[in-house]
Amino acid sequence: MNVKVRVIDILNSVDEGKYSNIVLNAYFNSNSVEEKEKGFMTELFYGVIRNKIFIEYIIGKFTKKVKKKWMYNLLKISIYQGFYMNSDIKGVVWEAAEVTKNKYGIEMSKFINAVLRNIFRNIDNIREELENEERYDILYSYPEWIYKKLKKEYPENFLEVMESYKKVAKMSFRVNRLKYSEVEFEEYLEKNGINILKKVDSVYYVDSGKIINTDIFRSGKVIVQDGSSYYAAKLLGAKQGEKILDCCSAPGSKAMVMAENMNNIGEITAIDIYKHKIKLIKQNKKKCGAEIVLPRLHDATKIKGEFDKILVDAPCSSIGVIRKKPETLYNKEYKNIKELAKLQEEILENVSKSLKVGGELIYSTCTIFNEENGDNIKKFLENNKEFKVEKIELDDNINYSYDEIGGIKIGYKEEFLDGFYIIKLVRGE
Numbered sequence: 466m467n468v469k470v471r472v473i474d475i476l477n478s479v480d481e482g483k484y485s486n487i488v489l490n491a492y493f494n495s496n497s498v499e500e501k502e503k504g505f506m507t508e509l510f511y512g513v514i515r516n517k518i519f520i521e522y523i524i525g526k527f528t529k530k531v532k533k534k535w536m537y538n539l540l541k542i543s544i545y546q547g548f549y550m551n552s553d554i555k556g557v558v559w560e561a562a563e564v565t566k567n568k569y570g571i572e573m574s575k576f577i578n579a580v581l582r583n584i585f586r587n588i589d590n591i592r593e594e595l596e597n598e599e600r601y602d603i604l605y606s607y608p609e610w611i612y613k614k615l616k617k618e619y620p621e622n623f624l625e626v627m628e629s630y631k632k633v634a635k636m637s638f639r640v641n642r643l644k645y646s647e648v649e650f651e652e653y654l655e656k657n658g659i660n661i662l663k664k665v666d667s668v669y670y671v672d673s674g675k676i677i678n679t680d681i682f683r684s685g686k687v688i689v690q691d692g693s694s695y696y697a698a699k700l701l702g703a704k705q706g707e708k709i710l711d712c713c714s715a716p717g718s719k720a721m722v723m724a725e726n727m728n729n730i731g732e733i734t735a736i737d738i739y740k741h742k743i744k745l746i747k748q749n750k751k752k753c754g755a756e757i758v759l760p761r762l763h764d765a766t767k768i769k770g771e772f773d774k775i776l777v778d779a780p781c782s783s784i785g786v787i788r789k790k791p792e793t794l795y796n797k798e799y800k801n802i803k804e805l806a807k808l809q810e811e812i813l814e815n816v817s818k819s820l821k822v823g824g825e826l827i828y829s830t831c832t833i834f835n836e837e838n839g840d841n842i843k844k845f846l847e848n849n850k851e852f853k854v855e856k857i858e859l860d861d862n863i864n865y866s867y868d869e870i871g872g873i874k875i876g877y878k879e880e881f882l883d884g885f886y887i888i889k890l891v892r893g894e
């Protein structure tokens with residue numbers, strides 16, 4: 466089957482609300498696609514999603530008539546190929562017309578041909594016009610409200626922030642030390658000609674995703690995990706024999722790191738509010754061999770108990786991970802941020818009461834908005850004077866900074882790790 470036609474099918478699933486990474490992996494797992502075609506499909510697929518607002522704006526300038534989703538997505542893919550990948554324009558238009566002819570006949574094929582030729586004749590001028598009007602929201606494909614928010618929070622460098630999070634995500638794997646070692650993994654990489662692009666602790670950024678189809682992946686020796694997510698869990702400093710609460714746990718990536726840190730001795734209560742997500746923690750636990758993880762259905766705004774340490778990896782707007790899940794940018798409104806900030810505050814207020822005196826708590830999110838990060842913590846510290854911030858540090862090869870209260874911000878300058886916020890609080894008397 467033609468590669469473009471394959472991409473159209475999977476783009477439709479993302480339009481219907483499915484996650485891009487899940488859709489793409491499922492497609493590759495259930496269809497036979499050659500390795501080099503996989504690379505091309507991945508680029509087209511993510512490229513179209515990443516540049517959705519600009520591409521749709523361009524199409525809207527030249528036709529209002531595309532009712533068929535299939536044709537609309539074909540136009541998008543063709544624009545991405547011709548404009549962003551610098552493919553031969555004539556070839557792109559010809560191929561689009563051919564696949565349309567096969568599916569809908571000659572009239573539709575002529576229509577696609579005419580629209581695309583018109584677009585490619587004018588696209589550079591439209592881009593220039595948008596630049597003159599400073600419509601960076603359209604140029605970089607960000608919803609207008611997010612663009613305005615970034616401009617306010619990063620007045621000096623909002624364009625760099627926007628550009629950085631539209632870059633292609635780097636693939637990373639964590640060595641699960643409960644089953645495997647870094648030495649063994651490095652030997653494996655060398656043997657298979659896979660290069661390490663960056664390494665932070667036991668997380669490796671590599672130049673091939675092939676690992677996903679191997680036994681070391683299937684058997685839980687290595688796990689897909691980002692360095693930021695790894696550090697949020699590691700910095701809690703969970704130790705052998707301790708009683709830990711992971712209060713927003715699913716799918717359990719951080720609970721698995723803590724089980725490793727504790728050598729599988731102790732207890733990690735891993736709660737989530739959604740039943741179907743508890744299943745994901747259970748699957749992860751089995752795969753990783755993390756026996757001390759106890760998946761439980763609970764609401765973090767209500768749970769009671771007594772714990773040595775608590776991880777609050779709060780539900781958030783996830784703006785820091787849009788390199789990996791670019792579609793998450795488009796389905797949010799400002800009111801969602803306000804609702805999330807309120808939920809984060811409620812969760813933190815409630816679970817902090819279950820922390821032992823002298824106990825430590827990590828609050829983390831994968832977003833870069835102050836409202837969900839430092840602003841929340843400031844409010845919490847004002848209301849809970851017994852809590853203090855404790856300084857934490859990351860490896861030297863990670864680009865990060867501190868906010869004014871001592872929280873770690875892994876921001877847009879870090880090109881490998883996801884955007885993240887991590888702060889440690891200690892409970893005094």
Ligand SMILES: C[S@@+](CC[C@H](N)C(=O)[O-])C[C@H]1O[C@@H](n2cnc3c(N)ncnc32)[C@H](O)[C@@H]1O
Nearest residue numbers: 713714715716717718719737738764765778780
């Ligand atoms: C950022 S994700 C957690 C990711 C997870 N810690 C990991 O590393 O794999 C936030 C999680 O919080 C859960 N959540 C949202 N509201 C909650 C609540 N009131 N109580 C418990 N969990 C909640 C969501 O279902 C989601 O799985």
